[in-house]
Amino acid sequence: MTVRIVDRRQDSRNKSSINRGRFIRRFKGQIRKAVADAIAKRGIRDLESGEKIGIPGRDISEPQFRHGKGGVRESVHPGNDRYQTGDQMDRPPSGGQGQGSGQASPDGEGLDDFVFTLTRDEFLDIFFDELALPNLIKRQLARIDEYKRVRAGYTQSGVPTNINLVRTMRGAAGRRVAVGGPYATRLRALRSELEAALDDMPIDAAEVERLQREIAALKARHEAIPFIDPFDLRYSNRIRVPEPSTQAVMFCLMDVSGSMDENRKQMAKRFFMLLYLFLNRNYEHIEVVFIRHHTVAEEVDEDDFFHSRETGGTIVSSALKLMYQVISARYASSVWNIYCAQASDGDNWNDDSPQCRELLAGSILPLVQYYAYIEITDGEPQNLWQEYERLAATHAGVFAMQHIAEVSDIYPVFRELFRKRLV
DSSP, rough: OOOOOOOOOOOTTTTHHHHHHHHHHHHHHHHHHHHHHHHHSGGGGGSSSSSEEEEEEGGOOOOOOOOOOOSSOOOOOOOOOOTTTTTOOOOOOOOSSSSSSOOOOOSSSOOOOOOEEEEEEHHHHHHHTTBBOOOOOOOOOOOOEEEEEEEEEEESOOOGGGGHHHHHHHHHHHHHHHHHHHHHHHHHHHHHHHHHHHSSOOOOOHHHHHHHHHHHHHHHHTTSSSSGGGGGEEEEEEEEEEEEEEEEEEEEEESSSSTHHHHHHHHHHHHHHHHHHHHHHHHHHHEEEEEEEEESSEEEHHHHHOOOOOOOOOOOOHHHHHHHHHHHOOOOTTTTTTEEEEESSOOTTTTTTTHHHHIIIIITTTTTTTTEEEEEOOOSHHHHHHHHHHHHOOTTTEEEEEEEGGGGGGGHHHOOOBBBBOO
16 A cells, blocks of 8 residues: 655745754854854844855865775875975965955866855844843733633534534433333333233233234334434534733833933944844733933833933933833733843932932832843943942842943843853
């Protein structure tokens, strides 16, 4: 007997998901390096798209067995009159190396880079490799937006495709036994009476005829019981049950005072985008609260957060107070996973920095899953950093802080803040 297995998985033409996954696992080191190089050349806004990367051809070459020259051979090697032991030789001119540089050469051969296109999911998987959200323990599965259908017994109404044959036949058999039971009992009694009447001498013909008519009538009524009655039909019942999904809120606090120039604001924006993208892969529903502050804090929408030109002095505690008010009013910590990222140049009014530390330690950190502070400065740490260092020592599992001096520091700092930690 010939067995044919048809693979109907939704793969694109001329591609194999199994071979693709095997290729990514085998050359994960080269792909990871290529992804790291690609990240340095693209903006944070473009992280959700795929990436076309190149892998040197020599890295994907495989060893092969070949037939060597058999027999006994003698070879003559020319002498060397140019080099001595320990001499350093120049690299030969490149030719055919697949990089598009160098002069034309009549000899030499090379191999072009192997170009491999990563999908969006594959690119993000490698991008977030070895990263894990801290304290990723869901406090409560709260938001109910999706439903799933589960089996919930049987019902007497439904569509023909949902008929449960086993339960239907079982119910029909039970009904026939229950309805036909009195008839069967009466038939046994009449047959006993008929046998007794036939054994009597002389035979009472009238009594025998009466018994025979009654037996025939009972048999007809017993046989008239339907094999399956509409009452017996049972349908598999499925109901919609709410399927809980996780939810999180991300607070973005950014200093927009006069000391925060546009370059520093752009670095802060990129860090926020990176954090949002990371959270989006761990939670099904995310809300983002944007709070910008100088001497006064204000909750704004995303457009104002990124593009408003309002500026002023610096009082960081105003943003922390507003954040605590928003949490108390809209985001109870019992049903929300709360994350916060604060970006500042560290310059703050001296009398306000101790108040910031007290607000975080006493009011905010007990409510949040994680609080990340990045100080964007290329100079000495400011007074806010010194106060926050005291928090980092006592709240290491919830609070973390890092320096960012230039755009290239964003990704390493992000990895350090959200790297996997041993429990």
